[in-house]
Structures are given as C-alpha cells and as structure tokens.
Amino acid sequence: xxxxxxxxxxxxxxxxxxxxxxxxxxxxxxxxxxxxxxxxxxxxxxxxxxxxxxxxxxxxxxxxxxxxxxxxxxxxxxxxxxxxxxxxxxxxxxxxxxxxxxxxxxxxxxxxxxxxxxxxxxxxxxxxxxxxxxxxxxxxxxxxxxxxxxxxxxxxxxxxxxxxxxxxxxxxxxxxxxxxxxxxxxxxxxxxxxxxxxxxxxxxxxxxxxxxxxxxxxxxx
Amino acid sequence: xxxxxxxxxxxxxxxxxxxxxxxxxxxxxxxxxxxxxxxxxxxxxxxxxxxxxxxxxxxxxxxxxxxxxxxxxxxxxxxxxxxxxxxxxxxxxxxxxxxxxxxxxxx
Numbered sequence: 001x002x003x004x005x006x007x008x009x010x011x012x013x014x015x016x017x018x019x020x021x022x023x024x025x026x027x028x029x030x031x032x033x034x035x036x037x038x039x040x041x042x043x044x045x046x047x048x049x050x051x052x053x054x055x056x057x058x059x060x061x062x063x064x065x066x067x068x069x070x071x072x073x074x075x076x077x078x079x080x081x082x083x084x085x086x087x088x089x090x091x092x093x094x095x096x097x098x099x100x101x102x103x104x105x106x107x108x109x110x111x112x113x114x115x116x117x118x119x120x121x122x123x124x125x126x127x128x129x130x131x132x133x134x135x136x137x138x139x140x141x142x143x144x145x146x147x148x149x150x151x152x153x154x155x156x157x158x159x160x161x162x163x164x165x166x167x168x169x170x171x172x173x174x175x176x177x178x179x180x181x182x183x184x185x186x187x188x189x190x191x192x193x194x195x196x197x198x199x200x201x202x203x204x205x206x207x208x209x210x211x212x213x214x215x216x217x218x219x220x221x
Numbered sequence: 222x223x224x225x226x227x228x229x230x231x232x233x234x235x236x237x238x239x240x241x242x243x244x245x246x247x248x249x250x251x252x253x254x255x256x257x258x259x260x261x262x263x264x265x266x267x268x269x270x271x272x273x274x275x276x277x278x279x280x281x282x283x284x285x286x287x288x289x290x291x292x293x294x295x296x297x298x299x300x301x302x303x304x305x306x307x308x309x310x311x312x313x314x315x316x317x318x319x320x321x322x323x324x325x326x327x328x
Contacts, residue, residue: 001255006269032315040312042226045233047308048301052241055281055297057249064257065249085315089308093300095271099279102271158255168264178258186254205229 001069001154001183002094003109003161005102012165017107023115024088027081042208046074047086051093058189066186069154071117072125072147073194076139076211077201080122087114108161116157121150125211136202139212144195151187155179241297245281246290 050070057065070090074083091109094100101109128142159179163172202209252260259265277284278296286292 001253003255004268005271006267007259007264028311028315029318031312032319035312035316035319037316038223038226040309040316041230042233043312044305044309045230045237048305049233049237049240051304052237052245052297052301055241055245055248055293055300057251057253059249059251060254063251064254065251066254067248085311086308089311090304093304093307096273097276097278097303098281098296098300099271099274099276100281102269103273104271155254166264167267168262170262170264175258175262178262179254182254182257205225208229 001109001112001151001158002091002101003105003112003158005104006167007102008105008108008161009165009167010104012161013104013108016111016161020088020107020110020115023084024110027084027088030081031079031085043078043082043086046078046082047089050074050086051090053193054090054094060185060189061182064182064185066151066183066189068190068193069113069117069151070194071113071154072121072143072150072190073197075118075122076125076143076146076194076198077209079210080118082210083118083122084114087118108158112154112157112161117150117154120153121146122211124149129211136206136212139202139209140195140199143198143211144191147194148187148191151183151190152180155183237301238298241301242294245297246293 050068050073053068053070055067057067060066069087071083071087074086077083078086088110091101091106091113095103095106095109125142125146128145129139132138132142156176156179159172159176162175166172166175198209202212206212256265259268273279278299281296281300282289282292283295283299286295
C-alpha cells in the first residue's frame with residue numbers, strides 16, 4: 001500500500017508528513033526510555049525482516065497481489081513505539097533506494113503503515129487479549145486478528161488522505177469500498193503470516209514477545 | 222549479547238536473507254491492492270515518477286544486472302543490510318537522546 005508521488009496533493013502530504021515526523025520523534029523518545037542495549041541488534045533484525053517480508057507479494061485475486069505490512073507483527077514483538085520506528089525506517093529505505101513509495105508521500109505512508117496500522121492494530125490486539133481467554137494460543141489468535149484489521153485500518157487511512165487531497169476526481173465512497181474490499185483479502189494474508197511468526201517466536205523465545213505478559217497467565221504448580 | 226540472542230540473531234538473519242534474496246525472486250509481480258484500486262477507479266495515471274525513480278536500485282533491480290531474478294535477489298540483500306544498519310543507527314540515536322536527558326536532569 002505504498003503511495004507513489006502524485007496521488008495526493010502536496011499540502012496534504014506535507015500535513016501528514018508533519019504528523020508522522022512528530023509521531024516518530026515521540027516514538028524515539030519512548031523507545032529510548034526503556035531501550036535495552038543488548039536488544040538493539042534484535043531490533044535491527046526485526047526491521048530487516050519486515051523489509052524482506054514486504055518484498056514477498058502473494059497473489060490475492062485475479063491480477064492483484066498483496067504483501068505483509070508487519071505493523072502488528074512488530075508491535076506484538078517489540079511494542080508499538082519500536083514498531084513505528086521499524087516501519088518508518090523500512091519506508092524511508094524503500095522510498096530513497098528502491099523508489100517504492102514516493103518521496104513526497106513518505107509522510108503519508110509512515111502515517112498509514114507506521115502509525116495507523118501499528119497503533120490501531122495494537123489497540124485491536126489489546127482488546128482481543130481482554131476478550132479472549134488467557135494462554136499462548138490466544139496471543140497468537142489475537143495477533144492474527146489484529147494484523148488483519150490493521151490492513152483495513154491502513155486502507156481507510158489512505159481513503160481519508162484521498163478524500164482530503166486526492167489529485168484525481170473520483171468519488172471517495174467508491175475508493176473506500178474498493179480499498180476495503182481488496183485489503184480484506186490482503187488482511188487475511190497479513191493475519192496468517194503474523195500468527196505464524198508470533199507462534200514460532202512464542203514457542204522458542206516468549207521473553208521476546210512484548211505483547212505476551214506471563215503475569216496474565218494462570219500459573220501451574 | 223548472550224548466546225541465546227546470538228543464536229536467534231543468526232537464525233533470523235538466515236531466514237531474512239532467504240526471503241529477501243531468494244523467495245523475493247518468485248514473488249507475485251501483479252499490482253498490489255492500492256495499485257489495483259487505482260487502476261480500477263482510473264486514478265493510476267495521477268502517479269508521477271519520483272525523485273528516486275532513476276536510483277540504481279529502483280523497483281528492486283540493480284542497474285547493470287541483466288538477469289531480473291539475480292537483480293531482485295541482490296537488491297533484496299542490499300536493502301536488508303541497509304535497513305538493519307539504519308535501524309541500529311537510529312536506536313543508538315535514541316540512546317544518545319536518553320543520555321543527554323539524564324545529563325541535563327543531573328545538572
């Protein structure tokens with residue numbers, strides 16, 4: 001869902017760019033507060049993994065593909081602020097080096113994928129954790145559901161940007177319906193991949209899953 | 222870094238390199254969700270070439286590499302390394318911010 005240059009006008013892009021910059025700055029401060037130096041290389045790996053996973057476009061319908069965003073995946077593993085930094089770094093590298101997402105649109109893309117998908121998705125994860133029973137399998141299910149929803153939230157966020165500053169004269173309702181339709185399919189893939197990765201890490205290194213708090217779990221023995 | 226973290230780091234890097242360097246070469250090249258909507262609703266032509274569209278790595282290829290699959294895999298590996306370095310650099314920046322705050326609080 002990387003917006004190229006030209007879809008959204010410059011004032012709107014600049015406005016969202018300012019909000020994204022403020023959010024990244026805030027995230028940097030929050031991460032700095034509790035950053036464990038020994039985990040810095042692992043956070044680097046997480047960013048590299050999200051970059052790599054975003055290269056893997058999977059087919060979702062005739063003539064359409066989608067790829068992981070990784071916002072909820074990163075948030076459940078490392079917390080929402082670290083996840084926002086991960087997505088921001090990935091998007092900046094993609095925009096500068098690979099012309100994937102326009103440079104003038106970086107603020108729009110960081111807003112949709114690094115703020116809305118991460119924070120909105122993590123909110124859904126926390127909500128699902130409260131509704132579902134305790135236990136590791138439920139953490140996996142909550143992460144999967146939240147990841148799926150996060151893609152639709154990001155699609156709606158794009159629609160909002162299009163409504164404010166879309167260069168093309170297309171009805172917003174039409175764009176909203178089309179965006180939610182196709183991204184529901186991509187969201188299913190996002191949910192599945194997120195659940196698989198969280199499940200693998202939860203079984204080997206539960207201490208590295210930020211969204212899993214053993215204190216919430218029933219103790220045995 | 223303790224042994225368990227080092228083992229995870231190595232395993233994670235192997236998986237990431239395989240994704241970026243190998244699996245990426247067989248990924249779908251169909252339009253993604255947003256591109257599909259833009260095509261269907263007729264606003265894909267409002268996209269303009271960005272400032273970096275003539276980057277030697279534009280569109281996950283490597284300038285001068287003829288074979289598309291080799292180019293994509295190579296671009297993926299380069300991107301993985303750059304992303305990891307940028308993230309680690311940013312976090313050292315976050316650490317420096319914290320230290321500056323602590324220093325000014327002590328003063």
